[in-house]
Amino acid sequence: MAGSQSFFELFLLFSIFDLNLGKYAEVILGDPFTFPQDECKTESRLVKTLGQDITRSVAVGRNSTWTPDDYYRDRVNQDSSVTFSRTVFTDTGTYELTCDDDDKFTVIQLKIVPLYEPWVKEGEEVKLMCNYDCPGKDVKSVKWTKDGKLVLEHNFTSDENKYGTRSKEGKVSVSPNGFKEGDLSLTMRGAQEEDAGDYICSVHTGEGQNGKDESVTAVRVTVINRSVDHTTDSTEQPLNPDAPKEKQMETWLVVLITAALMLLVLAPVFTLFGWWLKSRRSSVSSLPGYQDVP
The missing domain is CATH 2.60.40.10 (Immunoglobulins)
Known part of the structure; x- marks a missing residue:
């Protein structure tokens, strides 16, 4: 990138x-x-x-x-x-x-x-993590920017949001309990390819001439295009048109090999069983009064 x-x-x-x-x-x-x-x-x-x-x-x-x-x-x-x-x-x-x-x-x-690098599939929701001790540092507002341009700024004093030109209410938001819990993370819904990029989370502390801005976290977001993600595409066609024929030949080959192995294993068993029947018949025919039935 x-x-x-x-x-x-x-x-x-x-x-x-x-x-x-x-x-x-x-x-x-x-x-x-x-x-x-x-x-x-x-x-x-x-x-x-x-x-x-x-x-x-x-x-x-x-x-x-x-x-x-x-x-x-x-x-x-x-x-x-x-x-x-x-x-x-x-x-x-x-x-x-x-x-x-x-x-x-x-x-x-x-x-x-610190830099974080999350990824999200197109159309899904992603949370850009940012944490800061707001009550302890007298934080007045949090601002998220993308490639240097405003995405969302939330004023904790007035509880008002200021959105950038490419963001809107419902698309991005911060936690309503962010100040109390120190969670300044940005939630972005319905991620699109143009949402990929570098985001900076910064806070403004103090008032007037004593106020200052401080960057807290950098986040690099990657958005995966669903059109190139074939992991869940049930309509994807095989690249090789002869693949079904090759698959069928592989199946018959497995069957033949299995049959040959079974024959090799069972042949000695049948041989021993035949020998046992023949020897038993010989033993019975030698008994007194034995007579073969025509």
């Missing part, structure tokens, strides 16, 4: 935001990610914050070359930049980029967004 891949690349490109306290980036789980960097005259360091006054070294830069720490060596190469060749879920967190020769200090917030 070249189109889907290019969309996610654009999603990654436009998901790096400059904030007052540093940079914020959202990356699809498994995709590569390159950290933004500042030019340092001497030595630079990139660390991940694990807790209060606890950090883990990611890489050290000297002479325009970054050397990864052993912990990240399987996913970060020695290069002119720090790049995760593939992101894992535990990469989510806060990173700090510092320069030893001056007071340059950059904070990078990295969010890893």
